[in-house]
Amino acid sequence: MNYIVRTEKLSKIYPNGTFANKSVDFAVMEGEIHGLVGENGAGKTTLMKMLYGEEQPSQGSILIDEKPVSLASEFDAIKAGIGMVHQHFMLVPSLTAAENLVLGKEPKRKRTRTFDLAAAVSITEELSKHYNLPVFAKARVADLSVSMRQKLEILKALYRGARILILDEPTAVLTPQETEELFVELKTLKQQGKTIIFISHKLKEIFNLCDRVTVMRDGRMIATHNVADVDVHQISNEMVGREVRFEIARPPMAPGEPALRVRELSYVDDFAIPKLKHVSFTLRRNEILGVVGVDGNGQTELVEIITGNEKALSGKVFAYSTEVTNRSAGFVRRCGIAHIAEDRMTVGTALPASIEQNLLADRYRNRQFSTRAGFLRSREMAAYAGRLVHEYDIRCNSANQPVASLSGGNMQKVVVAREFTANASILVISEPTRGVDIGAIEYIHTKIMEMRSAGKAILLVSSDLQEVMALSDSLIVMHEGEIVAYFPDAAAVTDKELGLYMLGIKRQSDEELRKVLHE
């Protein structure tokens, strides 16, 4: 068989001890579109980074055209004909599209050897025409739309002479139309002889686009199939390791009084892109209100502002009768809002600090843990931390261990343990199970339902549509910083219908939307 790229027993251990790839044998044939699927944290990106010379394998080898290669840097990978479009774009915002495109391989004026901007622009425009990937060559990247940035990334790879194109979750940030457009473009590229590795969480897309698909789980390669020979069911089973089961015990419960009221919230990010536009809704006691939307449509900002981690441009947020708009995170917490942050690595935990410190970070001031004079009651703190570690089944040697030494799932349990025991009446939960193993997921889901029964009001944001739908009582859909749909009964909607709203194809009337205010 003629493999253009192949790995043999490729392993990767990150310096912090994360074992991200375990003896992976991955093979791509020339001229195919090869899908790569796996849950969050399965190791897809890590595998690709090794192919692109960005990370060095801890063990094993990479073969291109059946010849072993050593890819010490991206430069080597580019030379070997590999191009990669990253999950997070790799562009320099202050430079123009053309400058970004030629970066590292710049056209130069003959005589002076200076940078030839005009040539860079014309190169960009020509390539753009040739591959039918339109971009504004002279605009600064900071001012480009997301889809145009992505096209620019693909062009960048092609300009460097890529034969093999890696696309890491390219559709996560695209609208359906843009996705379709991309697929047409990718198929054209395939016809022109390029080989494409395509990563996505959306199996539908894999079946639409790919010739073959490889499934990864927990750092291992599980199987490779011809797409024609398998169905969605089998693949999703292989991804999670068993039958997916989202049957959650859900005692019927009437929502109570309004707990969290958000009114006319607006926000503009550092790149001056409006991320929230006049968002309003009400969350009630005993209710789980799910927020769905394609990543990057304002969910993150909404959560950050509600929880005091970011300042709104305008609008108001009330926790019961207290206004918490633009107050500090500490004030918001004291008003009874707990918060599971979407990024546990940089926000939700302090990695170098101990498990105990992380568990107590929001309550060390309680009389239980520190005296009136400010001295810490170390013994009580240790005992308390030990109890939570036990109760939430955090697997560790001791609570004095730094959180950095825990696995992702256990790190998340630290966060969950802290936030669910914070005595809050409102829980804002973001991506509770991202990159967490099945056992932990079920545990966390059960806990969330317990919280609901305990009378908490819960705002649930997750990019895992199944999860939100299964857990939520009601749903709102966000698109480009706005709420475009409200479903009082989550059980009554299908994911297909949600998709139409998420992708901005449909939008409810203002009247329907006003119902979410419960006024």
Added chain:
Amino acid sequence: QTQKKANVFLLISGSLGDKGFNDSARGALDMIKQKYGANATVKYTELGTDVAKFAPALEDAGAEGYDVVFCSNNFNSAVQEVAARYPKTLYVMYDGWIKEDIGNVYSIQYKNSEAGYLAGALAGLMTKYTADPKINADNVIGFVGGRDITGINDFFVGYIAGAQKMNPSIKIIYNYVNSFTDTAKAKDQALVQYKSYNADIVYHAAGRAGLGVFDAAVETGKYAIGVDTDQASLFGNEPKKADLILTSTMKRVDLTLFQAFEKFMNGEKLGGKKVYVGAAEGVIAYAPFNKAMPASIKTELEKLQADIKAGKVSIPSAFSMTADEINKMRDSVNAAK
């Protein structure tokens, strides 16, 4: 007759290479070596500016059984701390008086104002000598001091008095470097004095920093006056610089230390004594004059020097002036005002 033997240790605050005060003290060791040969061992060490190191160094010298320890006034506190613990050692502290008398400390203070007076008189006369193309018509001369402290102001008030004596319409432009080591700053200041205020002669009392004044003299082609040692003679390999130094007002630290040692060897008891020395003792004097100076001026200055030596000239001293008096005196001649 067997000569008595002695070990000498010189502790230097700051460092050598200033072609002035510290190097001069170091010169005393050579004189001692030359005269006493094998009967005297000499040793020195540079201690920098960290005063915390001074006391242990003195202690070390005492404990090692050195007979004579030379140190400058920067060791004043340290000497008070340590000297009494080593009564067998004679501590010779120069350029200032010890505060409380201690039986084995001999301290020497110099009449800096006489040196300043000599320099001032020379500058006051020379700036009128417009026959020299390096001298302009303005009666402005310059002064660069290390710090606005009494030891330096003593030079300065002498300088003012000497210049006024010879040239009543004299104006003086002056700066303090605020450091005895920052050569670059001293040069900056001297450049301003030469270029912007038309000073044709600048005198310095800024230790090592003062070497920057000579750099400025070379850059502008104007005259300077050295301090403490015959500084012109030390620039043998830089004739351009040497030629611009009119003379230096010598403060013979080397001589005083050597003489102290001689007295010690002769069995004279020095401990507990304080002396105040100057021109009369031959400690403060002109170095040889630059050949660019006209004979008439040289003669006049030599006469002045003889008069000072004979105690016929009354020279103000910063030690007997209040801050206000010093201010007033400086203001009265300030060329920038």
Added chain:
Amino acid sequence: MIHFIAGVVTSANYWFIVLRSTAPILLVTLGAVITAQAGIMNMALEGSMLWAALTGVIVSAATQNVWIGLLAGIGASVLVALVLGLFALKLHANPVLSGVALNLVATGGTVFVLFSLTGDKGISSSLASKVLPSLSIPVVKDIPWIGKVVSGQNIVVYIAAVSVVVIDLILRRFAIGRRIRATGENVEAARAAGINPVRIKFFTLIISGILAGFAGCFLSMGYTSNFTSGIAAGRGYVANAAQVVAGGTAVGSIFAAMLFGLTDAMATYLQNIGLMPELIQALPYAVTILGFVVVTFVRDRREAERKRKLFAGTAMQKEKADAA
């Protein structure tokens, strides 16, 4: 007082001295700018200058050739930059701490070497070192006021001026400038584009080493004629502050360095009218801090303004949409 300052500021001599004292700061500021653009702070500029100043003096005294001395000084300075690169880029040390360590080594090391060679600790006056020449520029020197300011400066002052052009060319006209900016702004993006950020950073470190080499040699072989202990006098640190004021451009460096040079020279004059010398000497440092506070303040204001405008735009859109 104002009258006095006006008199000073209009005099050619003042500007002559300003250019002179600005030149070394300007050189190191350019060095700080180019490394900062590549995303690494060269805290070792101070040490680079010290070693350059000493090496220049020693080698020029030994060879009796000022140019060989200059070259050796620059070499020493570049070596310091490379050692910083080795630790910060290869051994992943905190670049700021490594810089601090190298400065410490330089402060003591230069004295140590001087002592071991000459027996003196404070000053190299016992070495017959050479001085870089001053240039008088043929036509310019006869222009009334300007001639007095511009002509007759030490050659390094002109080199500093040329360096501004060179650094500007590097940063804005050559491909490497884009690579430097990409490396500083988004190192992952640079790497993904096939650029080797470590090489880029080393490149900027070498450039800054050369610039600091000129500055250091100037101090001991032109600005003054000796190496003295601690001769860099904090200029390397000032450069890192001025770099912020410069806003990442070569031309900005002129203003930033001038800010220091102007106040530093003015301080000398203000002392002459009896203002407290010690207080006056604090002025250049205080002004530099003020400089970067003002710069960031203005930048923040502009950013906020931009955001507000943008939102006003979207609000209008929303109103339009609602009306429709």
Added chain:
Amino acid sequence: MNSIKRFFTDRESLAPALVTLFAGLFSLLAGIVLIFIVSKNPVQSVRNFLLAPFLRSYNFYYLLIVMVPITFTGLALCIVYQLRYMSLIVDASFYTGAVVATALGTLISLPSGVHPAVAMIAAGIVGGLIGLLPAILKIRWRANELVSSLMLNYVFYFLGSFVILYYLRDRSQTILSSLPFKKTFLLPRLVANTQLHVGFLIAAGFVVLVSIFLYRTRWGYEIRLTGANPRFAMYAGIPVTSVILYAHFISGFLGGVGGAVEMSGLYRAFIWQMNPSYAWDGVIVAMLARRNPKFVPLSALFFAYLRVGADFMSRRGDVAFEFITLLQGLIILILASDRIVNYFRERQLRKQLLKNSRRESR
């Protein structure tokens, strides 16, 4: 006791401790090699360098005296480093603290005991306020705290010497010296006929206080968490800005007190001709102590040992004192190099994981 046991058994804390030890020994070794290169009588020089405190009793006391100021600056920097800040403003705090103490020690009259205490508190407060400046500049204007603190150090040095020169100077002295301190201001000596003063005990007391503060009070807890991850601290509701501010105040306070202790303990008047810049030494002390105040006395001792040895050796022989800055630089470089610090730990971890996986897959 428990923590000591953990220290020696826990791999996590053992690795960096070993690196610290390695840095110390390596630099000592490098120093000895250097001596052999430059000295005409290397054996004697090395002996003087290594054994100074044991050869002469005054060297031993000098060692303890040297420890005092660097213990203060080391402690101050421990707090700053706990925050992962790089500010060196403690230099200005220390110097200005000494100036403030000088003013109070010369101008006012108070009973002994009270007099130095009042001076220390006043110096501490002034030092603390100065300590705040780079933090404010950083929070408000994102000014790099190292650079701004270095600029401010110059400003405060000039300011301080201005005050000494024009308001506190002893005009009867040729050199720069303040008026003599009042007798009541002087701290008693611990051992007669030595300069070892009560300040040594005060420094020891502050080691205990700062250790308790950082590891046993809620403010220390906040500082450590904020340093571990400021984004997290903010998210968890810790008032990050005020934590940063009070940490810097306390750090500056320690610097100020240090300056005052040095004045009233070691000197009879302010006679610093230049800024002694103990903050730079503090950097090394704090790094060697791995920003844990508990280990500050140990690292200050090591540092003072190097210094006293170098001092003694240079007075007795032909090796310049400045050679220890080479060793100090080397220590910082080694300790700052993540690659070196992490090398062994990572290799160990990787090996173990790969071995496990092979076992699993079999």
